[in-house]
Amino acid sequence: MAKAKKHEDANREPFVRIVKKGTPSRKRSVAVRAGSLLAALLICSAYILIVGKGEISIGEALSQMWNGTFGIPGNERSMRIMMWDTAIYAAKLLCISVALTPAFKMKFWNIGAEGQVVIGGLATAIIMHDYAGSMSKPMMLVVMITVCIIAGAVWGIIPAVFKAYFGTNETLFTLMMNYVAMKIMDYFYNMWKGKLSALPTFDKETWFPSLLDHSYTWNIIIFVALAFIMYFYLKKTKHGYEISVIGDSANTARYAGINVKKVIIRTMAISGAICGLCGGLTVAAQNHSIAYSAEAVHTVTNGYGFTAIIVAWLANFNTIGMIFISLLILFLEKGTGQLGNSFPEFSVGAGNVMIGIVLFCIIGGAFFLNYRLVFCDAVKNIFRKKSAKGGAQNA
C-alpha cells in the first residue's frame, strides 16, 4: 500500500519544471535585463543599508557613485577629469571584451586575455626601452604597434594549435599562460628597475602622440572603433559565419567543409592580436611604463582580462552592447571606490562584494532568457480561478 502511494507520488507532475525556449525576443531580453538590474538594485540597497548601519541613504549612495564615475554635476572640472578617466578604462575593458568575442562565439574559452594583454604590452615596452632614438618617430610607432600585435597573436595561437590538433583543454591552458606572461613581465620590470625603488617612465620621445590634451585619446578612438569593426566582421563576413557555425556545432562545420583547425587558429590569432594591441597601446599611450605582478593592481591590465570575460558574456557577444556593459562595470568599480572615499564603513572589499552581487543577479537572470518555468496544474488552477474571479467582479 505504502509502496503504491510512493509510486503514485513519483508519477505526479512536479510542482515546477523548466522548459527551454527558442531565441528570446528583443522585448523579452530587455525585460529580463531590466528585471535583473532591478533585483540587483534592491539587494544592493539592502546591503548599503546594512553596511552603513542605516546612516547612508540609498539616494546619497547612488549620487556618490555617479559623482565618482561621471563627476559632480555642474562642476565642469570634476566632470571633465572623471569622464576622461572613465572613458579610457571603459574603452580598455571594451577592447578586451571585443577581442574575446570571436573566440567565445566559437565556444573557445579564451580566459587568457590577461596574459595576451601583458605580453603585447611587454613587446611594445621592449621597443620603447631598448630602441628609443634608434629610428625616426613614425617608424618607431609602426614598429611598436606591429610587435604588440604579433606578440599577442603568438600568445593566443599557442593554445589554439594544441586545441586544434590535440584537443588540449583551452580554458586551463590559457589560464596558465596568463601567469607565465606576467612573470616574464616581472623579469623585465626588475631588470630595468635595477636598484631604483620603482621603474621610471620610458623616454618621452617614444610616447604615443597625444590628442585633445590627453595622451590616451587615440586609445579610446581605436578601442571603440574596434568594437564596430568586430561587429561587422562577425555579422557580415564569411569568417564570422564560419565562427558561428563552429560555435553551434563543430561536426556540422566539418561536414559543411569548413576547415575547423584553420578557423580555430585564425580566430585565436585575431583574439590574441587585439588583446596584444590593447596592451601595447596602454603601455605606449597611457602608462608609459610596465607593471609588477605583486602589486595590488596590475596597471597594464587592471585585471580586465578576467572582467572582460564577464562583459562579453553579459552582452551576449554583441560587441556594440558591450559599450554599455563596460560603462556599467566602470560605474560599479569607480562608484564603489568613491563610496569608500566618502564613507569609511565602505572599504575596498565592500565595493567588490557589491560588484559580485550585481554580476550574480545578471548571470542568474539570464536563465529567464532561455528557459521558462512551468508550474504544475494545481498551481495553474489557483491562478486561473483567481483571474476568473477578478474577471467576474470587473464585469
Place this chain on the structure above:
Amino acid sequence: MLSTVLSWIVRAILFGAVIMYGSLGETLTEKSGNMNLGTPGIMCIGGAFGFGCTYLYEMNIENPNPVLTIAIALFCAFFFSALAGMLFCFLTTTLRANQNVTGLAMTIFGTGLAKFFGTFIIPEGVVTVKATYANSLFCKTIPLDFGESTAAQIAEAFLCSHGFMLYLAIIIAVVMAFFLKKTKAGLNLRAVGENPATADAAGINVSKYKYLATSIGAGIAGLGGAYYILDYNYGGWSTGAAGGLQALGWLAVALVIFAVWRPINLIWGSFIFGLCYWLYNYIVVFGIKMTSAQSSLLEAVPYLVTIIVLIISSVHKKKENQPPSALGLAYFREER
C-alpha cells in the same frame, strides 16, 4: 647547506599543503563536471571566516579551549565556503549559467567579502591582527627527535615538522581517492562528471550529486584558506593576506591539472609545487647565483610545468588521464 635544504623542504611541504586543500576541493568539484574558477575567492572566504570566528572566540574568552578553538576555525571556514559553493552551484546547475563567468564573478565576490569581513575585525588604524593562540595550536608539531644524522634530520623535516593540518590533508586525499574509486556514490559522481545524460538515464540524481560535490569541495578549499591564515601567515590577517591567498588559489586550480584529477597524486604534486614555488629563494643550493629579476622567471615554473602536463596528457590521449568529459558544461535533460 643541509639546513638550507631542510628549511626548503619544510617550507615546500607547508606551502604545498595549503594549495592541496584548494586542489582537493576543486578535484571533487570537477569530478561532478563543475569547473569552479571561483576557488581563489572561496579560499579567501574560508580564510576570512575561519580566522575571524576563531579570533573573536579567543579575544572574548578568558581561557580558550584548544579543541574548541580549532573546531570553530575549521567549522566556520568549511561552512561559509560551502555556502559560497552552493551559490555557485545554484547559478550553474539550477539556473544553468556559464561556469567560467560565474566562477570569475565568484572570485571577485569572494575576495571582496573576505576583505570586507576582515575590516569588521581589524580595529581602526591597525594593519594586521593576529590570532596568537590559534596560531600556536595550528603550528604545533609532533615532538619527536630522530637524532643528529642526516637521514634522521631529513626524515624529521618530512614527517614531523608540521601542524596537524598537513596530516588531515593527506587523510582527506586518501579518503577521497577511496571514495571515488571504490564506492558506489563515487562511481555515480564520476558518471555525472563524464556523461550526465547517461547518469540521468541510469537513475542518478544529477543535480544532487553536483550540489553535494560542489558544496563539499568548496568547503574543503575553504579549510585551506583558514590553514593559510592561521599557520602559513603566522595567524595574522590583513587586507594584503587576502590578495596573497587569491594568487595561491590559482595555483590550486593548476595543481588539479598537474595531478590529472587524482587525489593521491595531489600529495606529491603539492610538494613539487611547493619546491618550485620556493625555488627562487633556495636556488643557491645548486650553486647558482641569481639576480632578483631572474628569480621572478623561476616563479613561472609551476605554471609551465602544468602546461606541459596538460599538453602531454592530451597528446597521449590515455583515457584515465583526461579531464571529466562533461567538465564546464551545463546539463539540461530536455536538450540533446
